[in-house]
Amino acid sequence: MSTEAPSRGQPDGLRGARAxxxxxxxxxxxxxxxxxxxxxxxxxxLALGGLVGYFGAVLPLAYPDQAALQTRAAILKDPSGALLSxxxxxxxxxxxxxxxxxxxxxxxxxxxxxxxxxLVVRHTRAEEESGRAELVRAGxxxxxxxxxxxxxxxxxxxxxxxxxxxxAMLGNGLAAADSLALxxxxxxxGLVFGAGAAVTSxxxxxxxxxxxLAGGALGLAYLLRGIGDAQRVGGSALSWLSPIGWSxxxxxxxxxxxxxxxxxxxxxxxxxxxxxxxxxxRDLGAGLLAAHPGPSRGSRALASPAGLxxxxxxxxxxxxxxxxxxxxxxxxxxxQTIVESFEARPELAVxxxxxxxxxxxxxxxxxxxxxxxxxxAVHAVVTVNRLRREEDSGRTALLLAAGAGxxxxxxxxxxxxxxxxxxLLLAAGxxxxxxxxSAVGPDSGNLALDVTAASLAYLPLVxxxxxxxxxxxxxxTGSWWVWLILIASLLIGLYGPVLRLPxxxxxxxxxxxxxxxxxxxxxxxxxxxxxxxxxxxxxxAVPAFRRRDLSA
Amino acid sequence: MSPVIDVxxxxxxxxxxxxxxxxxxxxxxxxxxxxxxxxxxGKSTTIRVLLGAAKADSGTVRLFGEDPWTEAVRLxxxxxxxxxxxxxxxxxxxxxxxxxxxxxxxxxxGRRRSELLERFDLDPSRKARTYSKGNRQKVALxxxxxxxxxxxVLDEPTSGLDxxxxxxxxxxxxxxxxxxRTVLLSSHLLAEVETLxxxxxxxxxxxxxxxxxxxxxxxxxxxAVSVVCGKDPSGVxxxxxxxxxxxxxxxxxxxxxxxxxxxxxxxxxxxxxxSFTSTPPTLxxxxxxxxxxxxxxxxx
Numbered sequence: 001m002s003t004e005a006p007s008r009g010q011p012d013g014l015r016g017a018r019a020x021x022x023x024x025x026x027x028x029x030x031x032x033x034x035x036x037x038x039x040x041x042x043x044x045x046l047a048l049g050g051l052v053g054y055f056g057a058v059l060p061l062a063y064p065d066q067a068a069l070q071t072r073a074a075i076l077k078d079p080s081g082a083l084l085s086x087x088x089x090x091x092x093x094x095x096x097x098x099x100x101x102x103x104x105x106x107x108x109x110x111x112x113x114x115x116x117x118x119l120v121v122r123h124t125r126a127e128e129e130s131g132r133a134e135l136v137r138a139g140x141x142x143x144x145x146x147x148x149x150x151x152x153x154x155x156x157x158x159x160x161x162x163x164x165x166x167x168a169m170l171g172n173g174l175a176a177a178d179s180l181a182l183x184x185x186x187x188x189x190g191l192v193f194g195a196g197a198a199v200t201s202x203x204x205x206x207x208x209x210x211x212x213l214a215g216g217a218l219g220l221a222y223l224l225r226g227i228g229d230a231q232r233v234g235g236s237a238l239s240w241l242s243p244i245g246w247s248x249x250x251x252x253x254x255x256x257x258x259x260x261x262x263x264x265x266x267x268x269x270x271x272x273x274x275x276x277x278x279x280x281x282r283d284l285g286a287g288l289l290a291a292h293p294g295p296s297r298g299s300r301a302l303a304s305p306a307g308l309x310x311x312x313x314x315x316x317x318x319x320x321x322x323x324x325x326x327x328x329x330x331x332x333x334x335x336q337t338i339v340e341s342f343e344a345r346p347e348l349a350v351x352x353x354x355x356x357x358x359x360x361x362x363x364x365x366x367x368x369x370x371x372x373x374x375x376x377a378v379h380a381v382v383t384v385n386r387l388r389r390e391e392d393s394g395r396t397a398l399l400l401a402a403g404a405g406x407x408x409x410x411x412x413x414x415x416x417x418x419x420x421x422x423x424l425l426l427a428a429g430x431x432x433x434x435x436x437x438s439a440v441g442p443d444s445g446n447l448a449l450d451v452t453a454a455s456l457a458y459l460p461l462v463x464x465x466x467x468x469x470x471x472x473x474x475x476x477t478g479s480w481w482v483w484l485i486l487i488a489s490l491l492i493g494l495y496g497p498v499l500r501l502p503x504x505x506x507x508x509x510x511x512x513x514x515x516x517x518x519x520x521x522x523x524x525x526x527x528x529x530x531x532x533x534x535x536x537x538x539x540x541a542v543p544a545f546r547r548r549d550l551s552a
Numbered sequence: 553m554s555p556v557i558d559v560x561x562x563x564x565x566x567x568x569x570x571x572x573x574x575x576x577x578x579x580x581x582x583x584x585x586x587x588x589x590x591x592x593x594g595k596s597t598t599i600r601v602l603l604g605a606a607k608a609d610s611g612t613v614r615l616f617g618e619d620p621w622t623e624a625v626r627l628x629x630x631x632x633x634x635x636x637x638x639x640x641x642x643x644x645x646x647x648x649x650x651x652x653x654x655x656x657x658x659x660x661x662g663r664r665r666s667e668l669l670e671r672f673d674l675d676p677s678r679k680a681r682t683y684s685k686g687n688r689q690k691v692a693l694x695x696x697x698x699x700x701x702x703x704x705v706l707d708e709p710t711s712g713l714d715x716x717x718x719x720x721x722x723x724x725x726x727x728x729x730x731x732x733r734t735v736l737l738s739s740h741l742l743a744e745v746e747t748l749x750x751x752x753x754x755x756x757x758x759x760x761x762x763x764x765x766x767x768x769x770x771x772x773x774x775x776a777v778s779v780v781c782g783k784d785p786s787g788v789x790x791x792x793x794x795x796x797x798x799x800x801x802x803x804x805x806x807x808x809x810x811x812x813x814x815x816x817x818x819x820x821x822x823x824x825x826x827s828f829t830s831t832p833p834t835l836x837x838x839x840x841x842x843x844x845x846x847x848x849x850x851x852x
Contacts, residue, residue: 021625025656032652036641130639135692138603138633138705139656142625284605392642392681 025141029149033123034156041157044115048108048186049164055104056172059096069094076102079230079337083330087225087235087245090254097174097253101182105252109189109244110222112161116154116194117214123150125201125210128285137284147198147279151272154194162187178252181261185247188264192243193218195271202278205287212319219323221245223330230334243267305404306412313383317420320379324372324424325431331368332435332451335361359519361440365432365451366519370511372428373458374490376421377465381486383417384469385479394552407542414470414538421462429455454517460530461514467537474544476551554617556581556703556734557602562611563758564597571597573758574611579736579751581702584729586745586752586766587738588839594758595738596636599707602736603633616702629658632696636708636738638688640680646691647676653695660698668694671720685712697724704728704735710744722748742835752835754842761842766835773833773841774807777816782824791815 034041063069073094075081082088086106090098124147127133133146162183169179193214200213225245228238239245249260282288301307387410390396399409433451437444465486472482492501493511506512513530515523557579564572572594579585589595600606601613604624613620615627640649650669654660669676672690680688689712696704704725710718718741725735725748739745745752752769754762762769774795779785785804789797793812798805808816813830820828833841 021623024625028652028655036643131635131637132639132641134600134603134605135633135635135638135653136656137605137624138628138631139653140625140628140658141656143604283607284600286606 022142022144023148024145025136025139026145026148026152029136029141029145030152033149033153036123037119037153037157040119041153041160044111044157045160045164048111048161049168052100052104052108052165053168053171055100056096056169056174059099063096063099066094069096069099072099077233079334082229082233083226083334085229086248087229087239088233089251091233095253096172097169097178100169100174101178101248101250101252101254105182105185105248106222106225106244108165108186109247110218112158112186112190113193113218113244114215115157115161116190117197117211117218119157120150120154120194120197121201121207121210121214123153124198125204126207129205129207131285134284143280144276147275151195151198154191158187158190158194161190175253178256181250181256181258182252184261185250185252188261188268189243189247191268192264192271193221195268195275198275199271199278202275202282203288205285205289205291208316209287209289212316216319216323219327223327227330304412305399305409306416308399309413309416313386313416313420316383317423320420320424321427324375325427328368328372328428328431329435332365332432332437333439335365335432335436336439361436362447362450362519363516365436365447366454366516368432369429369451369455369458370493370514370516372432373425373455373462373514374493374511376424376428376458377462377486379424380417380421380462380466381469381479381482383420384413384466384473387413387473388479391551397550397552400550406546410470410474410542410545411538414466417466418459418463421466422456422459425455425458425462426452429453450518454522457514457517457522457527458511460527460534461510463534464510464530464537467534467541471537471541471544474541474548476548555579555614556616557585557736558612558614558617559598559602560612562598562601562613563609564594564601564606565609571758572601575755575758576760576763577753578763579734581734582729582732583750584725584735584737584748586749587736587755588740588742588745588752589755590843593755595755596707597758598755599633599705599736599738602705603628603631630701631703631705632657632699632701633705634689634692634696634707634709636711638685638692640683640688640691642681643679645677645679646674646683646687649680649691650676650695650698653692654698657695657699657701660700665694665698668698668724671724672717686714686717689713690717693721693724697728702733704733706735707738708740709737710739710741718744742839746835754839756843762838769838770832771810773838774809775813775833776831777806777808778827778829778831779804779820780826780828781820782826783822785820785823788816788819791819 063072073088073091076085076088076091086102088102090102127136127146136146137143165183165186166179169182170176196217197210197214200217201207201210204210204213221242221244225235225239225242225248228236228240228242228245229248231238235245235249239249243264246260246263250257278288302311387396396409400406429452430448432455433448436451437448440447465482468485469479469482472479489510492505492509496506496509496512513526515521515526555578557577559575559577561574561576562572563570563574575594575598577587577598587595587598597606601608602615602620604620604622604627607621615623616630618627620627640646644652647669650665654665672694674687674690674694678687680691683691689709693709696706710721713721722744725737728735735748737745737749746766749766751765752763753760762772778800780803786797786799788794788804788806791812792815793809794816795807795809796805808830
């Protein structure tokens with residue numbers, strides 16, 4: 001009896017059955033994905049909805065009259081304002097809705113994109129990397145079923161975000177159609193980058209690699225629309241190269257048009273198609289980007305916990321370094337334009353850079369440096385939190401059993417984190433300074449050097465956040481409260497002055513406690529206190545880690 | 553009847569590395585087949601190809617007479633798989649994981665599921681993150697054994713089990729065989745393979761070096777003979793097929809190639825034999841023999 005026969009000359013009906021077979025098990029896997037994400041998806045949606053609801057409630061208080069709104073609108077006419085927010089339309093008669101669409105939509109879109117990237121990678125490449133996909137695919141599960149289930153969950157998550165966002169805006173009494181467009185715009189960006197993550201999950205062999213590639217694309221998209229919007233009020237051709245730009249171009253609350261969302265839908269569909277094509281061509285668990293073999297012997301540099309952490313983190317540190325530097329260079333090069341706009345409208349300097357009375361360019365650079373220090377603090381917390389995964393996977397126990405010592409392990413990790421963060425701060429400071437100096441020309445003096453050196457003033461504060469994350473790890477509480485403190489600090493630091501929050505709160509915001517160097521002279525006392533705080537936190541973290549059981 | 557698994561000259565490369573090099577493997581319906589080889593020999597890669605998770609570079613692979621890469625979904629209704637390294641979803645309980653895996657295969661007999669949970673002494677209400685390696689393996693075993701399938705593909709399924717559970721596992725495999733199921737068992741536990749398997753395939757560096765019934769394979773290695781005679785038996789050393797002759801007190805020990813035994817007996821008979829034992833080679837000896845340097849290039 002021939003065993004070849006069934007695969008040849010099949011009638012069309014059977015071929016159709018085979019195509020359906022590639023999706024077998026999708027429904028079951030889709031429900032399983034939602035079961036696993038039953039908390040994550042609502043939390044993301046509620047967090048984003050809450051943010052919009054909060055802005056909707058607070059902005060009218062911060063900008064009580066049209067004059068105040070027009071001051072805000074003036075910032076968006078300025079390239080630096082546009083760079084960090086949106087294209088700027090409806091500025092002649094600025095309203096709350098226009099403010100949300102111009103300035104908050106971009107931020108929400110980035111958040112939705114991150115949610116989507118994490119979700120898709122979690123359900124595709126991470127499953128393959130862990131070997132669970134092999135177990136699942138040994139069941140009656142088609143080649144495309146896991147990917148389709150993940151994309152289904154992506155759709156649900158973004159729909160949830162859109163619904164909650166729209167509800168929050170309607171709750172604030174904003175126009176229905178425009179609210180829907182803004183919400184749909186956020187979800188559209190989420191879908192595009194979720195679909196993009198489906199592609200990068202086919203390319204990279206590791207979940208971290210897939211997330212990194214998709215995150216890089218997101219950074220690029222934000223940068224493109226930033227530069228594009230800075231080039232011309234209302235956006236330029238570059239803005240139209242970015243999915244975030246497309247959503248902002250719906251001009252919600254001013255001159256609503258739906259068609260700019262169409263490219264997002266088409267791009268998301270094309271990316272999904274690409275992911276399916278790539279998935280059909282490869283072995284389970286394999287990536288299309290080759291994994292290179294590494295050295296067969298451990299070098300001396302690896303022979304300590306610090307060496308190991310450095311080795312594990314070097315790729316991540318390098319990408320952060322390049323990303324921060326590029327972004328800082330770009331921001332810095334806008335410095336000259338900012339100064340000119342300040343000369344035309346001195347009241348702007350107060351809003352954007354704080355009133356320091358000194359050189360307005362330096363004031364603006366100091367403010368920007370603070371934003372970059374916030375990003376570095378995020379890096380510090382992320383890196384220290386990696387210890388959790390190391391412990392859960394049993395690798396920490398392996399190191400400890402090899403005689404590493406708990407205190408040494410924790411301190412080495414912290415030392416590498418802070419050394420890396422010092423480099424990141426310097427890279428951001430140098431980028432800002434060099435960018436500004438190149439725009440100003442030969443009479444910039446030693447501006448580049450000053451801003452670079454000033455960046456290190458934030459190292460004690462970054463150390464505090466790293467030590468705080470270490471304490472949370474030592475106690476093995478959740479890391480949520482560290483994030484809560486950090487994100488609250490960021491939000492108050494970024495939006496506090498605009499929202500006219502109580503002075504006491506603004507004074508207590510950690511990033512505001514660091515002297516705004518190089519605009520104001522360096523005052524060592526707060527830095528010294530922060531350094532001491534970090535030491536105290538660390539002194540609590542080490543014994544806490546020593547006292548508790550390992551998780552695995 | 554056509555074989556359940558029929559792999560012929562299967563090759564698979566990972567970049568410059570040749571993982572499988574014209575490997576052959578054949579399982580008849582109803583047999584329990586041992587799949588042996590040192591680490592990195594290509595056992596798991598072969599199984600991944602059989603499951604349609606990896607595509608063959610060349611050669612033919614047939615599972616129930618069909619191509620596992622194109623017909624994976626249909627074929628998977630008829631098989632269950634247990635990997636050696638089971639990774640589960642940390643926040644999902646063992647019972648939920650069993651149900652997920654079982655439902656992906658099209659459902660199973662609920663009584664059988666609870667009976668297996670009991671036999672393997674597995675608490676299904678605990679989250680997978682709290683399970684040891686052995687407990688995670690039990691989840692995959694219960695899910696696989698609870699399904700009514702024709703073929704069990706087991707890739708080192710007992711590497712994390714304790715001896716008691718190992719015994720339960722062996723009982724389950726015997727029951728599966730009695731029910732007419734076919735079992736492919738990749739294992740390092742040679743005693744396990746020896747007690748369970750009818751036939752074995754031994755691979756090395758991606759090639760099949762031995763395949764056949766255990767009793768046949770034994771013929772390929774030498775039997776160990778121990779003899780005590782009234783007269784001096786040392787002349788046996790001159791016979792063809794006799795090796796490693798040495799004395800242990802009054803006892804003469806040597807090893808004999810399979811075909812040489814009649815001549816040896818003929819030689820010994822007139823020498824007043826007091827005692828004679830001939831021990832067939834154990835699987836372990838077969839295995840070690842296959843991988844000893846002088847067995848390089850040996851092919852069936």
